[in-house]
Amino acid sequence: MKILSINEWLLSFMPAGAASITEMVLIALIYLTVFAVLGLYLVLLERKVAAWFQLRLGPNRVGYKGMFQTLADALKLVSKELTGTVKADKFLYNLAPYFVIITALMALSVFPFTENLQAFDINIGLFFLIAISSIGVIGILLGGWGSNNKFALIGAMRSGVQTISYELSVGLSLLTMVILTGSLQLSEIIEVQKNGWLIVQGHIPAMIAFMIYMISGTAETNRAPFDMVEAESELGAGYHTEYSGMKFAYFFLAEFINMFIIAAIATTVFFGGWLSPFGITESIPFMGIFWFLAKTFVLVFLMMWFRWTFPRLRVDQLLTLEWKYLLPINLVNLVLMAVIVWLNITIQF
Amino acid sequence: METATLNNTSPKSNFKSEEYFINMGPQHPATHGVLRLLLTIDGEIIKKVEPDLGYIHRSIEKMCEKDSYQQIVHLTDRMDYLSSHINNEAVCLAVENALELEVPERVQVIRTILGELTRLSSHMLWWGVMGMDVGALTTYFYGFRDREMINDIFEETCGARLTMNYNIPGGLMHDIHPNFVKRVKEFIAHFKTKLPEYDRLLTGNVIFQKRTKGVGILSKEDAINFGASGPVARASGYSCDVRKYHPYSALDKVNFKEALDTAGDSFARYTVRIREMWESLSIIEQLIDNIPEGEHKVATNAVIKLPKGDFYQKVETARGELGVYIISTGTKNPHRVKFRSPGLSNLSLLNHIAVGGKIGDLVATMATIDIVVPDIDR
Amino acid sequence: MSYFSEIYDGIKTLLTGMSVTGKYFLNSRKGAITQQYPDNRDTLQMFDRFRGEVVMPHDENNEHSCTGCQKCELACPNGSIEIIWDRVVDEETGKKKKIIDQHIYHLGMCTQCGLCVDACPSDAIKWAQNFENSVYDRTQLTRVLNKPGSKVRAGVEE
Numbered sequence A: 001m002k003i004l005s006i007n008e009w010l011l012s013f014m015p016a017g018a019a020s021i022t023e024m025v026l027i028a029l030i031y032l033t034v035f036a037v038l039g040l041y042l043v044l045l046e047r048k049v050a051a052w053f054q055l056r057l058g059p060n061r062v063g064y065k066g067m068f069q070t071l072a073d074a075l076k077l078v079s080k081e082l083t084g085t086v087k088a089d090k091f092l093y094n095l096a097p098y099f100v101i102i103t104a105l106m107a108l109s110v111f112p113f114t115e116n117l118q119a120f121d122i123n124i125g126l127f128f129l130i131a132i133s134s135i136g137v138i139g140i141l142l143g144g145w146g147s148n149n150k151f152a153l154i155g156a157m158r159s160g161v162q163t164i165s166y167e168l169s170v171g172l173s174l175l176t177m178v179i180l181t182g183s184l185q186l187s188e189i190i191e192v193q194k195n196g197w198l199i200v201q202g203h204i205p206a207m208i209a210f211m212i213y214m215i216s217g218t219a220e221t222n223r224a225p226f227d228m229v230e231a232e233s234e235l236g237a238g239y240h241t242e243y244s245g246m247k248f249a250y251f252f253l254a255e256f257i258n259m260f261i262i263a264a265i266a267t268t269v270f271f272g273g274w275l276s277p278f279g280i281t282e283s284i285p286f287m288g289i290f291w292f293l294a295k296t297f298v299l300v301f302l303m304m305w306f307r308w309t310f311p312r313l314r315v316d317q318l319l320t321l322e323w324k325y326l327l328p329i330n331l332v333n334l335v336l337m338a339v340i341v342w343l344n345i346t347i348q349f
Numbered sequence B: 001m002e003t004a005t006l007n008n009t010s011p012k013s014n015f016k017s018e019e020y021f022i023n024m025g026p027q028h029p030a031t032h033g034v035l036r037l038l039l040t041i042d043g044e045i046i047k048k049v050e051p052d053l054g055y056i057h058r059s060i061e062k063m064c065e066k067d068s069y070q071q072i073v074h075l076t077d078r079m080d081y082l083s084s085h086i087n088n089e090a091v092c093l094a095v096e097n098a099l100e101l102e103v104p105e106r107v108q109v110i111r112t113i114l115g116e117l118t119r120l121s122s123h124m125l126w127w128g129v130m131g132m133d134v135g136a137l138t139t140y141f142y143g144f145r146d147r148e149m150i151n152d153i154f155e156e157t158c159g160a161r162l163t164m165n166y167n168i169p170g171g172l173m174h175d176i177h178p179n180f181v182k183r184v185k186e187f188i189a190h191f192k193t194k195l196p197e198y199d200r201l202l203t204g205n206v207i208f209q210k211r212t213k214g215v216g217i218l219s220k221e222d223a224i225n226f227g228a229s230g231p232v233a234r235a236s237g238y239s240c241d242v243r244k245y246h247p248y249s250a251l252d253k254v255n256f257k258e259a260l261d262t263a264g265d266s267f268a269r270y271t272v273r274i275r276e277m278w279e280s281l282s283i284i285e286q287l288i289d290n291i292p293e294g295e296h297k298v299a300t301n302a303v304i305k306l307p308k309g310d311f312y313q314k315v316e317t318a319r320g321e322l323g324v325y326i327i328s329t330g331t332k333n334p335h336r337v338k339f340r341s342p343g344l345s346n347l348s349l350l351n352h353i354a355v356g357g358k359i360g361d362l363v364a365t366m367a368t369i370d371i372v373v374p375d376i377d378r
Numbered sequence C: 001m002s003y004f005s006e007i008y009d010g011i012k013t014l015l016t017g018m019s020v021t022g023k024y025f026l027n028s029r030k031g032a033i034t035q036q037y038p039d040n041r042d043t044l045q046m047f048d049r050f051r052g053e054v055v056m057p058h059d060e061n062n063e064h065s066c067t068g069c070q071k072c073e074l075a076c077p078n079g080s081i082e083i084i085w086d087r088v089v090d091e092e093t094g095k096k097k098k099i100i101d102q103h104i105y106h107l108g109m110c111t112q113c114g115l116c117v118d119a120c121p122s123d124a125i126k127w128a129q130n131f132e133n134s135v136y137d138r139t140q141l142t143r144v145l146n147k148p149g150s151k152v153r154a155g156v157e158e
């Protein structure tokens, strides 16, 4: 409704083509700013949460209780010199961070943050998300390859292995839920959940799918306990060893935005997106944003909790976990879900 | 966990795998200091590990030759800085034995208590770093939280947190602080609730067990051949605790079990250290309530001259057997001092046990060997 | 079957670990173990025996008790103490007596081993508990411990 009105307003003084282009640019700019800031605050949140797990205080110097710490860090990174290795493959080396950050930001465009607040409602929404999120890994591979550093290369190769494997689980666990919704379009997936969130509707298989999704989603974002790609005690900093300044910041920001995306997908697919629990705030407009963010941040917190508790897996154990445990369970789960939908024993309100 | 190896001789395969070098250190998070490891790897699989030492060599042994016997003590703080109190004790015991000096019982008991506290604090730090090396960063802070209490005890009694230099030939520099007993008891009560937490957080964790079980296996024969000592050797079933076999200070008055395991892998080394912490706690508990009254030192000459001859004293530091070998020509300076440091022998077996594993295995193995680089280089 | 029990055990141990960190997270308000240095400068108190820096206490008459016996200089393993001394004729007894001109202490070389303080027969030097010893110029780390114009307290004999 908001977006529609912008459209009409633009059309009032522009030809249709120009209006739609202006509109796209405007929305893209708004999204860019909002999510760059969101990324920064996710970094702050992570640092605070980590501190609380570790009996520390966390950043508390810049601004009230350290509110501007990551903004200051971002300023520092912008003003830093960009260094690189001499024999790096300059083109690929410079291209890599953009791959990562652009795909991360692109994925955000399809989320319905609340009713009608969705930049891009395509009918293959979920598919688009899965596809886009796996392009990011190309950036990591390029970065590791292009920077002419063995540690970076090992990190990049690990990332390739990891993403190829865990893509399957992410895809399959979401597919399990798609059987229930019958649609890939995100707005419709939420529409279906007006009769109860999918994790309730699909009960047992949905919960299994959720667990598998969270595990493989954490792996997709290369976060601990699956941070083989960075593995600071093994590889120094992994694939971004040779990056500095803003280029490093892109990688860093992308990691956090990706985390947000993984949590946002889970919110949309399992926890009813912007729907309020039992419809308690349905009459208030834009409360949907609150519920969406609240649910997403709970899941983000869960991922942080994982990170600050678990040791890291070894690279071959990572593959064992995927191919011997997650994938078979996932396939069985898929069949189970199909049976449940076929026999119509879902829980509906 | 099975490890797949690339078969580069298979006629079907057109791919060939190549070995390459990678430089781990001298500045690398996993080497805990300035140790350089030259790795030959094939993909992720380690083919060879060559430790390259000397980045922190300070020629402590040579410096000892110009120092008096009182002065040597403070240099040993800087070898294995995590067991500095035990290092000091080793030198003092060597000198006292050479002089045939009988130190008061009070001194012996205090030395033992402090020695076990040192061992605990070293193992706590190791536990925190061990978790960090396998990727669980939070353990580091929990380990340090508990270590802080021991550091406070040391600071109050000895005057320093790390380089204590509290032992002098003939006894202790000054008597224990009046708060000492109270603080140690507080610490024991505190740590008894925290040590099970270590287990719940890390030991039981399935990922941690997978990372360490069956990794870096050291057989008993190899442990003996390489001269391994301390928890590394005991995890392979080689009973070698100096505290049991050559008890010094008040260690012959206490009951404790030597922590032994037979698996010889990283997990065994881990559990041996955790059990050692329990044993150390029990040793302290046995002694803390009956510290005998008496003098805190016996007078020695201002200038100590050892009789002609050579003297050897070994102690069990947190890392293993530390030997002090002094050759004296009867003057106020030693003719030659040699320290047999546990870290060097324990590091020497790294290549033997890390080959064939992944990079991640190497890091886990190195963490359980628990090297302190200044101890290796001296 | 062991396949499933393995999964079950795995998840159980993971949850146990999370409960440990989760407990600390919930109690994080009161549990911070870090110190807010330098904000807590005023309240930060080192232990009495803490070895920060060697100082020579002077009383209100600008007198210290160092006789210039050089025992500390001898005890020091790394030459951090230098004593510049002189012999003067004591007016009362007419005997020659050793007095210090300067007791020079190189903080930059000192390893805080405590041997000098232990060796001093007249307790003329002791440990100060300050630990903020950094300076911009390392010549500032060389200190003369006896104050200008000070002299040895009467009655302190070698």
Ligand code: SF4
Pocket (backbone or CB within 6 Å): C054, C075, C076, C077, C078, C079, C080, C081, C109, C110, C111, C112, C113, C114, C115, C116, C117
């Ligand atoms: S503390 Fe040790 S190193 Fe420092 S001046 Fe005294 S004797 Fe020398």
Ligand code: SF4
Pocket (backbone or CB within 6 Å): C065, C066, C067, C068, C069, C070, C071, C072, C073, C083, C119, C120, C121, C122, C123, C124, C125
């Ligand atoms: S400080 Fe003490 S040991 Fe040093 S010269 Fe003075 S009296 Fe002697």
